[in-house]
Amino acid sequence: xxxxxxxxxxxxxxxxxxxxxxxxxxxxxxxxxxxxxxxxxxxxxxxxxxxxxxxxxxxxxxxxxxxxxxxxxxxxxxxxxxxxxxxxxxxxxxxxxxxxxxxxxxxxxxxxxxxxxxxxxxxxxxxxxxxxxxxxxxxxxxxxxxxxxxxxxxxxxxxxxxxxxxxxxxxxxxxxxxxxxxxxxxxxxxxxxxxxxxxxxxxxxxxxxxxxxxxxxxxxxxxxxxxxxxxxxxxxxxxxxxxxxxxxxxxxxxxxxx
Numbered sequence: 001x002x003x004x005x006x007x008x009x010x011x012x013x014x015x016x017x018x019x020x021x022x023x024x025x026x027x028x029x030x031x032x033x034x035x036x037x038x039x040x041x042x043x044x045x046x047x048x049x050x051x052x053x054x055x056x057x058x059x060x061x062x063x064x065x066x067x068x069x070x071x072x073x074x075x076x077x078x079x080x081x082x083x084x085x086x087x088x089x090x091x092x093x094x095x096x097x098x099x100x101x102x103x104x105x106x107x108x109x110x111x112x113x114x115x116x117x118x119x120x121x122x123x124x125x126x127x128x129x130x131x132x133x134x135x136x137x138x139x140x141x142x143x144x145x146x147x148x149x150x151x152x153x154x155x156x157x158x159x160x161x162x163x164x165x166x167x168x169x170x171x172x173x174x175x176x177x178x179x180x181x182x183x184x185x186x187x188x189x190x191x192x193x194x195x196x197x198x199x200x201x202x203x204x205x206x207x208x209x210x211x212x213x214x215x216x217x218x219x220x221x222x223x224x225x226x227x228x229x230x231x232x233x234x235x236x237x238x239x240x241x242x243x244x245x246x247x248x249x250x251x252x253x254x255x256x257x258x
Contacts, residue, residue, distance in 0.1 A: 017044040019078075020178060020210045021066065026075035028061055035061050036072070037234040043178070043210055048200065050213045050221045052256065053231035059214040060104075062231075063180045066212075067099055068092060079178070097125050100176030100209070102168055104183040108155040115151045118142070118170050125174045141169040144206060145199060161192035165199065172207060179203065179211040185220045197223035218256055230256075 021043035028036040035058045043049050051059050064070040066077055068084060077084045079095070087095045108117050118138045122129060129137070142148045145165040155163055164184065171179070181200065185193035197220045203209055213224055221228060221242070228245055230238045230253065238245070238253060246257050 017046065019043060020045050020080060021212070022076075022078045023062075023066075024076045026062070026065065026077065027073045028058075028065060028070060029073055035234050036065075039075070039231070039234070039236055041229055041236065041239075043212055045210055046204070046208065047226040048204055048211045048213060048224045050215060050225035050228045051231060052215060052218075052221055052228055053237075054216060057231040058234040059216075059231055060182055063101075063182060063212055063214055066180065067096055067101060097174065098177045100171035100174075100179045102164075102171055102179065102181045102184055104186055108163060108167055108170070110155050112155075113151070114142070114147075114153050114155070114158075114166055117155070117166065118173050121170060121174050137173050141173040142166075144172065144202070145169045159192075161188050161195060164188070164196055168199065168203070172203065175207070176209065179209045181211060181213045181215075183215055183217075184213065185215065185217045190219070193217065193220060194223065196220075200224045218258075 019042040023042070024040050026036050026039040027034065039058070039062065041049075051062060053059050061070060065072045066079065066084070068087065071085070080098070084095065109120065112120065115138060118141060119134060122134050122137060126134070126137075138151070139148065142151055145168055147162060147165055147169065150158060150162060150166065155166070158166065184200065185196050188196065200211065200213065201224055204211060213220070215221055225242050227241060228239070229236055230245070232252070238248075238250070245253055248254060248257070
């Protein structure tokens with residue numbers, strides 16, 4: 001995988017694809033504060049959908065509702081044609097196994113080596129694998145994020161960008177069908193941010209994932225987006241292809257795409 005070739009890799013035309021995620025009239029609030037207000041969107045098979053917006057626009061709340069880390073107040077979320085609000089107990093666990101979630105912080109276990117961090121979800125989720133098969137999957141995932149040499153290191157020995165890539169490898173090792181990226185380039189320098197954006201594209205190509213990328217980083221959006229949805233104060237403000245946003249005369253959109 002070429003981590004230096006950060007560029008947008010276009011997906012199939014969404015009009016000819018089935019949605020793998022469909023959200024209708026989603027609302028979520030905390031006390032008197034309504035964070036999401038009647039949000040509707042679709043993620044199509046094989047695309048990178050960037051959800052763009054300023055901090056506090058409801059982006060992270062949106063993807064937490066998708067995996068039921070938060071329960072919406074109103075609206076429907078269908079994933080692979082199933083209403084996720086119906087999942088409980090083992091069904092919810094099985095549903096979450098299909099979705100990879102890259103947290104903003106990376107969320108590695110600091111007391112475990114890189115190998116142990118990747119082995120932990122495999123033991124829980126892929127229980128039928130032999131030790132050899134687990135080792136092969138760990139090696140493959142690390143190779144795919146360009147960090148095979150880090151296998152025996154501790155997270156404290158890694159840079160911020162390396163930690164993000166290891167976190168992504170830990171997610172990929174269990175073969176998710178959908179990837180949810182929560183601010184994947186936050187806190188990284190421009191060169192490392194471009195590497196992560198390129199890696200998101202490489203993951204889509206190799207693992208055939210469909211992805212939602214939550215970000216306020218315009219360069220990340222430019223490099224990864226097949227389609228963009230902009231949120232403003234918890235509502236869908238605009239939706240379209242990258243060139244539609246870059247050519248827009250709307251003052252708010254122009255303030256993002258300078």
